[in-house]
Amino acid sequence: MQTIDLKVLLEAGAHFGHKTNKWHPSASKFIYKAVGDIHIIDLVKTKQHLETARDFIYQQVSQGKEVLFVGTKRQAGAIIKQEAESVSAPYINSRWIGGFITNWQEVKKNVEKMNQIEKDLKDSTKMAKYTKLERVLMDRERGKLESVYGGVRKLEKTPDILFVIDVRKESTATAEARHNGLKVVGVVDTNTDSAKVDYVIPANDDAVGSISYIIKAIAEAYKEGKEVLEKNLEKEAKELQSKKMAEQEKKAQAEKEQKVSKEAKE
Structure with a gap:
């Protein structure tokens, strides 16, 4: 992972907090x-905390944990989408889905519905059965669902960790996560209660440069953690296959010896 650069943080405006009266x-x-x-x-301290948060994300992802990237404010939405998609991470960038964690089964149903509509729209044989208006309405519904659930279409279970830009704005997401025992990694500005976050990244959460630098650092940690996880899973699969083959060979050898012994007695 790249070194967190103080000069780049400074140039990005990460040091600017809010007004002293806020x-x-x-x-x-x-x-x-x-x-x-x-x-x-x-x-x-921004550098130290960002490094700690980044290492935590890397370690957790490499062990099979899932991180949900959350940033719905205007300055963060596009960056969250771009960086999360670049590393195949799930994300929410339009608005927090109420009950996303506490009512996951209902959320999952909507995701499955969206995926099914997309599949149907690509099936020319199935679409031939619908009128032009029905197809337009289906595509419109797909668009509405995608605007909300598009970033979590591949998420198969509730995430283990939330990475949040602007904890104050995403207070509902943060509260829901903590209530359900999820860890929260969040960018915290001077107007925010840092006690609500497990891994605090103190920085300007309004400046695009600041937000972009931090998201990219976390996304990089996520990517490298996934690479380690995939290598470990591949290694485990090979070891399991080798063990299975060895057991089969051992069984075959035992059966052969048993057959030879039986023939010798006869």
Whole structure:
């Protein structure tokens, strides 16, 4: 993984917090100083916490855990989509789906419905049975479902970890995750309660440059963790196959010896 660069964080504007009259007391440990009426975030701590969060994501993903990328604010949506898709990670970038974790079975039904409609629309034989209006209505429904569930179409179970941009905005997602025992990795600005996050990344959560740099760092950790997981699974599969073949050979040898012994007695 690439080294987290203080200079790049500075150029990205990751150090700019909110106005001093909007700060949250829990952010005091991340604030370097106030310049005028703006709090400045200590980028040394941003770097340290980002590295810790990145290592956590890497370790968890390499062990088979799943991470859901969440960023629905205007500045983050497109970046979340781009970076998550680049590493085949699930994401939500339009609006948080209420009950996504607590009512997963209903969410899963909608995802399956979306996938089925997409499959049907590609089936020319099946589509021939519908009128033009019916096909238009089906495609419209697909579009509505995709705008909400498109980023989680391949998610087969509830995620184990949430990576969140702007914990304050995504308070519902964060609360739902913590209530259900999921770990939360989140970008926390000076106006946010950091106590609601397991792995805090103190940084500007409004500037596109800041958001982009952090998302890319986490996405890279996710990708490398997946690569390790796939290699380990491949190794385990080969070892299992070798063990199975050895057992079959051993059984065949035992049967052969038994047959020879029986013939000798006769």
